[in-house]
């Protein structure tokens with residue numbers, strides 16, 4: 194069971210999580226808890242490390258550390274009753290606060306911040322959280338032990354900031370945890386691990402889900418539960434479609450299609466170990482524990498509707514490159530995409546029609562300047578004549594594995610929005626047929642999402658007809 198930062202944002206919430214773990218444990222389940230940092234802490238660590246390296250203000254570091262220490266002391270006193278456990282936990286937090294302060298002051302003097310030091314600094318969010326969560330569990334009379342990802346057996350490459358686990362991780366986790374869970378609820382730091390040389394590494398933002406999936410896969414768990422502050426994966430964004438519903442069950446493939454398109458509930462990469470070992474992943478709401486949540490499984494439950502969800506991705510720009518010389522010229526796409534890759538531009542969606550006279554793709558607004566700058570080098574040659582972009586757009590994705598091989602789905606999608614005179618700017622469907630993505634003007638995005646929710650009966654918009 195993994196708990197996100199919002200689930201353990203303060204001492205009261207940590208107490209609630211500890212109680213929840215106690216109840217499931219007493220029902221006869223063997224559980225490993227994985228936690229993120231207390232809500233907002235990782236961001237704070239990143240920002241302060243950057244500020245320390247740029248401005249070198251030791252006084253700012255000290256102020257930050259006072260606030261950070263207070264946040265964790267408050268959590269201890271709200272989450273833990275047993276005096277002895279309080280003292281032990283405070284002592285552990287003091288030690289870590291002290292180490293962290295020294296590291297940040299070191300960065301002030303050095304004026305530089307390497308990827309390795311960023312990982313070291315940002316690991317403190319989780320390293321400060323686990324003693325408190327574990328202490329809260331022990332305070333309820335359940336045996337518990339706090340471990341770092343490295344101590345639990347997660348060993349990675351030294352690609353700081355985005356480290357990849359080595360294969361032997363799985364065996365090592367099994368060795369450290371399989372005995373322990375018989376009578377303990379171990380609490381493991383999400384997000385952080387260790388390189389082969391024992392240096393702290395991190396698995397990338399949101400990496401706690403990945404830690405949980407690795408641990409679940411290593412122990413061949415019955416299920417991996419990701420406790421968040423939402424009811425599960427939703428049919429659409431409830432801010433756009435007020436009656437959007439949680440999806441009770443979806444397949445790994447659908448979950449992957451959804452998370453790419455801004456569902457933001459989980460990153461596909463994080464559930465890879467679960468997919469590989471065929472372990473179901475459940476997204477549950479920490480604050481409404483009786484709600485079943487969303488179960489993500491290998492098999493596809495036959496569902497009435499072919500479409501499972503409709504999602505929106507904002508803050509994107511279309512770029513269209515064109516030129517008569519592109520027709521039949523081999524290597525144009527390869528050149529364009531490798532130039533963009535070298536410039537660090539992520540491409541969200543691609544479309545080229547069979548005329549080959551133009552190639553359209555979608556990037557995030559924040560990548561636009563880099564993309565245009567990079568494309569200058571291939572512009573105005575014989576092949577590419579023109580590069581045009583449009584910021585006033587959004588991507589809509591219609592997702593469902595049930596669309597595979599079913600005629601008429603695209604017809605319904607475009608008919609529904611066409612009837613309301615919504616213009617489609619760009620379209621892409623992969624041959625897996627699990628996702629139809631298209632681009633519309635920003636102003637058309639919300640009406641289009643609502644129309645599609647009605648068309649596929651995903652939850653109706655009360656303001657519509």
Ligand code: ASP
Pocket residue numbers: 197198229230235236318383384397398399400401402
């Ligand atoms: N604390 C880390 C982050 O904020 C990891 C996580 O929460 O999953 O990215």
Ligand code: MG
Pocket residue numbers: 507508509510558583584585586587635
């Ligand atoms: Mg835009």
